Amino acid sequence: MTHKTRSVILLTVGIAVLVALPVVVKSSFAIDIFIRILLFSFIGTAWNLMGGYAKQLSLGHAAYFGLGAYTSTILEINYNVSPWIGMVAGGAVAALASLPIGWLCFRLRGPYFTIATIATAQALMLIFLKFRDFAWGAEGTTIPNLGAAPLMMQFENKGSYYYVVLGLLLLGLLITWLIERSWVGNYLVAIGEDEDAAEAIGVNAPKMKRDIYMISAFLTALAGTFYTQYIYFIDPATAFSFNISIEAALVAIVGGIGTLWGPLIGTVLLETTSTLLQSWLGSSIGGIQLTVYSLILMAVILWRPTGLMGMIEELRQRHAGRAPARA
Amino acid sequence: MFETVAQAVINGLLIGGIYALVSIGVTLIFGVVKIVNFAQGEFVMIGMYISFFLAHQYGIDPLLSLFVTMPVLFVAGVLIQHFLIRRVLGPNDMPQIFLTFALSLLLLNLALMLFTANYRTVHTSYSDEAFHVGGLYIPEAKLIAFGVAMLLSGLLWLFLHTTDLGKAMRAASQNRDVAMLMGINPNRVFCVALGIALALAGAAGSLLMPFYSAYPFVGQVFVLMAFVAVVLGTLGNVMGALVASLMMGIAESLGIQFVGADSGQIVVFGMLLLTLAFKPTGLGGGRAR
Numbered sequence: 342m343t344h345k346t347r348s349v350i351l352l353t354v355g356i357a358v359l360v361a362l363p364v365v366v367k368s369s370f371a372i373d374i375f376i377r378i379l380l381f382s383f384i385g386t387a388w389n390l391m392g393g394y395a396k397q398l399s400l401g402h403a404a405y406f407g408l409g410a411y412t413s414t415i416l417e418i419n420y421n422v423s424p425w426i427g428m429v430a431g432g433a434v435a436a437l438a439s440l441p442i443g444w445l446c447f448r449l450r451g452p453y454f455t456i457a458t459i460a461t462a463q464a465l466m467l468i469f470l471k472f473r474d475f476a477w478g479a480e481g482t483t484i485p486n487l488g489a490a491p492l493m494m495q496f497e498n499k500g501s502y503y504y505v506v507l508g509l510l511l512l513g514l515l516i517t518w519l520i521e522r523s524w525v526g527n528y529l530v531a532i533g534e535d536e537d538a539a540e541a542i543g544v545n546a547p548k549m550k551r552d553i554y555m556i557s558a559f560l561t562a563l564a565g566t567f568y569t570q571y572i573y574f575i576d577p578a579t580a581f582s583f584n585i586s587i588e589a590a591l592v593a594i595v596g597g598i599g600t601l602w603g604p605l606i607g608t609v610l611l612e613t614t615s616t617l618l619q620s621w622l623g624s625s626i627g628g629i630q631l632t633v634y635s636l637i638l639m640a641v642i643l644w645r646p647t648g649l650m651g652m653i654e655e656l657r658q659r660h661a662g663r664a665p666a667r668a
Numbered sequence: 669m670f671e672t673v674a675q676a677v678i679n680g681l682l683i684g685g686i687y688a689l690v691s692i693g694v695t696l697i698f699g700v701v702k703i704v705n706f707a708q709g710e711f712v713m714i715g716m717y718i719s720f721f722l723a724h725q726y727g728i729d730p731l732l733s734l735f736v737t738m739p740v741l742f743v744a745g746v747l748i749q750h751f752l753i754r755r756v757l758g759p760n761d762m763p764q765i766f767l768t769f770a771l772s773l774l775l776l777n778l779a780l781m782l783f784t785a786n787y788r789t790v791h792t793s794y795s796d797e798a799f800h801v802g803g804l805y806i807p808e809a810k811l812i813a814f815g816v817a818m819l820l821s822g823l824l825w826l827f828l829h830t831t832d833l834g835k836a837m838r839a840a841s842q843n844r845d846v847a848m849l850m851g852i853n854p855n856r857v858f859c860v861a862l863g864i865a866l867a868l869a870g871a872a873g874s875l876l877m878p879f880y881s882a883y884p885f886v887g888q889v890f891v892l893m894a895f896v897a898v899v900l901g902t903l904g905n906v907m908g909a910l911v912a913s914l915m916m917g918i919a920e921s922l923g924i925q926f927v928g929a930d931s932g933q934i935v936v937f938g939m940l941l942l943t944l945a946f947k948p949t950g951l952g953g954g955r956a957r
Contacts, residue, residue, distance in 0.1 A: 398765055445944045451761040452704035453903070456895045457944060463892075464937040471934070587773070594766060628780030628884070635773035642763045642770065643755055 359507055363500035372499040376571065378612045379506040380564060384585065385592035385604030386513035387560035391553050392590055393599035394526060396533030397447075401458030402561050402589045404442065404465045405435040407580035409562025410569040411469065411476055414484065417493070424494040428566040435562035436555045443554045447547065450536070459586070466581035481576020484569065494570045502571050509567060510605070513560055517601050520553075529553060530599065561589070584631075591634060595641050597650025606649045611637065671803045676925040677918050682810040684917020685817035689872040691894035691901070691909040692821060693865030699841035699904030700861040703753060703764045707772035708894060709887025711741055711866050713779060715873020716788075716882035723790040723877070730790055730877035731812065737870035745866030746859040753862065754855060772887075779884035787881035795878050813875035820871055821910055824864065828906065837861055841904055892933075893920075896940040 363372055384402065391397045412434045413427025422430075446457040470479050489497040496502055520526045531539035532546050540546050569575045588611075596607025614637070615630045622629060641648055690712060697705045715737040722728040722736060752771070756763035797808040828834040839847040840857045848854055872890065873882075880886070894909075897916050901908025916936060923935030 396762060398762060400769070445941055448944055449899075452706075452765050453899065455765055456704065456899075457940070460892070460896070460937050460940050464934070464941070467934050467937070590766070594762075598762065627785060628777035630777075631773055632777040632781060635770045635777065638766060638770040639752075639774070642767050643752070646763055 356511075360504075363503045369499050372503055374612065374616055376499065376503050376506055378608050379503070379510050380568060381588055381592055381612065382605040382608040383506065383510040383513050384561060384564045384589045385596070385608055386510065386517055387557050387564070388589035389593040389599065389604050390517060390520065390529075390560075391550075391557040393593050393603065394520070394529040394533060395550060395553055396599075397550060397554070398455050398590065399446075399458040399557075400455050400583075400586045400590060401442075401446075401460075401462035402557070403581045403583060403585040404458075404462035405439065405558040405561035406565035406568070406585045407462075407465060407469070407577070408435045408438055409565030410575055410580040411565075412562070413566040414482070414569055414575050415476065417484070418482065423492055424566055424570050425492070428494075428563055431562040431566050432559040435558040435565075439554045439558035440551070443551050447550055459583075462581060462583070462586060466577045469577040469581065477576070479577065481574060481579070484573045484575070486573060494566075502567075506567055506571075509560075509563055514601065514605075516556065516560070521601055525549070525553075533599070587631075591638055595637055595648055597648030600648070600650040603648055603650045606653075610649065672925065673922070675804055676921045678804060678806060679810075680918035680921025681914055682807070682814045682917070683921070684914035685814035686872050686876060687890065687893045687897060687917050688821060688910045688913035689817050689868045689875075690890045691897040691913045692824065692906055693868040694891075694894045695898045695901065695904055695906055695909040696824075696837075696861055696868075697865045698898065699906070700837050701749070701753065701757070701858045702844070703757070703768065704895075705862075705865065706765070706769040706891070707775060708865070708869055709889070709891025710772050710775035710779075711744070711869035711887070712873045712876070712890050713882065713884065713887040714744075714775065715741060715870035716877055716880075716886060717779065717783065717873075718870070719874040719877040720788045720790055720882050723792075724788075729792060730874050731816070733877075734816070734871055734874045737874045738867040741866040741870030742863040745862035745864070748866075749859045749862035750855070754858070772891075776884055776887070783884065785884060787883045789881045790877050792878045807879065809878040813879070816871070816875055820868060824868070824906070827864075833857075833860060893936060896936055896943075899940060900943050 362375060366372060366375075384406070388399065388402055392399055409428070409431035412431035413424045416422035416427040416430060417424050442458075442461045446454055446461065449457050469476050472478070484495075487493055487495050489495065491501070494505070520529070528539070528544045528549050531542070531544055532549060536546050565580060569580070572579075592607035592611055593604045594607070595611060596605065597603030611634060614633060618629060618633060645651055647654075690708060693711075694705060694708050697703060697708075718737045718740065719730040719733040722733045723730055728736075748771070752767060753764075756767050758764075792809070794808045794812070799806040799808065799811070826834075828838055836847065836852045837857050837860065839850065840852055840854060844854065847857075893913070893916060897912040898909050900916070901910070901912030916939065919935050919939060920932040924932045927935070
């Protein structure tokens with residue numbers, strides 16, 4: 342069996358399992374966890390395009406999550422536009438917003454780029470807190486519950502939400518896969534390795550960074566719309582939560598930065614840990630989840646900078662014995 | 669009108685002294701070790717909690733607890749450099765950024781678990797005292813904090829310019845490779861830089877305690893200010909960070925006075941974004957001093 346057929350079989354089985362999951366598992370608690378895993382895998386995948394391949398380490402992706410969430414909600418409540426359209430509109434708003442934000446932040450490199458992204462996300466949150474005329478200010482608003490209204494992205498059972506977010510994740514993975522195997526992916530990796538060297542061999546780094554940031558922002562905004570529809574509520578503190586930015590980066594780094602499956606694997610590990618912790622200790626102790634996450638993050642950085650994907654790759658090579666490593 | 673402006677400027681200047689202690693630490697680490705310490709704010713928080721518990725358990729005045737917080741955090745800084753940061757120094761930014769970021773998350777959430785999100789305050793005999801000069805109102809605790817902050821900044825300046833170790837630190841920040849060729853031990857210099865920076869953060873915590881509440885997220889307020897001040901004052905430049913911090917304290921205070929109580933942060937972010945747009949190398953130009 343060639344490597345390629347094996348990959349295709351694995352992929353088909355994987356997708357079949359994911360599609361069948363809500364049919365087999367009936368517990369709405371479990372499906373809620375699956376939805377969280379798929380959602381954060383998707384956000385992590387969007388982050389990974391920019392943070393993983395091009396190594397532009399943003400901690401401000403909540404800006405685009407929030408813009409997506411607010412665009413679709415404002416369109417739905419004020420203009421009765423379906424969130425399906427609002428979702429795409431939110432993506433477009435986020436992609437447009439990424440241009441001036443990127444213009445500012447890309448003036449800085451390394452850690453100061455990271456700080457600038459944090460600041461822009463915080464600044465957007467403050468704007469939405471302050472201007473109550475068009476976006477309900479600090480109190481936020483609930484999304485009117487229309488019962489079963491698939492055209493308005495509202496469903497009566499959690500399984501349907503599961504399929505929506507599964508679709509988003511598959512879209513994110515498909516885009517990543519296409520980019521990874523094209524020249525764009527190579528250029529991004531070159532920028533991530535050494536931006537000056539990449540420019541010296543003719544990579545237009547500012548343009549590449551701008552474009553990948555737009556795609557990353559667009560995808561993150563889709564997640565924002567989905568999440569708001571799923572929890573029926575929006576306010577600046579949830580939509581622009583710093584935790585969104587943190588988790589986007591965290592799942593990708595723990596899973597394996599700059600790899601196709603890294604964000605998904607990282608999310609499965611982190612969300613499972615967090616669910617187990619909550620069932621053992623109860624959610625009464627504030628801060629326990631992020632304490633554990635930060636310990637995992639430190640361990641990965643100190644001992645396994647390639648993340649879980651790096652470990653899997655190592656195991657596979659050991660398992661394959663003396664078989665020649667793939668180039 | 670004049671009095672309102674003058675009062676706002678004084679309030680801003682006094683709190684700017686605290687911002688300066690935090691930003692000088694950030695810029696010192698950046699200048700010497702070439703990393704950004706995302707956890708700097710959490711060390712202010714730790715300094716505050718140490719002072720709080722010393723005051724609460726043993727009745728020690730927060731200003732006296734400076735003599736505890738500064739050495740404790742100095743040692744913490746040396747250990748963090750030696751056991752954690754040293755392992756991630758290299759050409760790649762990712763581990764450096766996310767190591768100190770993870771440290772920040774860890775300390776913040778540990779504090780949340782251990783001390784809960786409650787606000788802790790210490791009341792001292794001078795907490796409510798104030799001087800009245802002309803029509804102006806100068807709170808005593810803030811004036812003391814400002815004075816000590818300026819004293820510590822001055823001592824640091826003297827240390828960097830007159831002692832061998834200080835000169836070695838400045839040399840390492842100007843050109844690390846040449847400094848190493850001249851026989852400077854980088855890890856020792858880095859340990860001292862981290863130690864001093866954390867000691868300053870701890871001092872900021874103790875100085876804040878008579879007039880500010882301690883809570884797990886308190887460091888975030890100060891670290892954001894510090895990051896902006898450090899960009900504004902040119903990365904790695906100690907004097908630049910000091911001046912920029914005082915300016916930002918004043919700008920924030922004027923913003924609160926004339927735009928609204930919750931607009932202080934907007935002013936800060938506005939300043940950061942304007943700096944990035946028009947003068948990304950900071951007000952002092954491109955050179956680190």
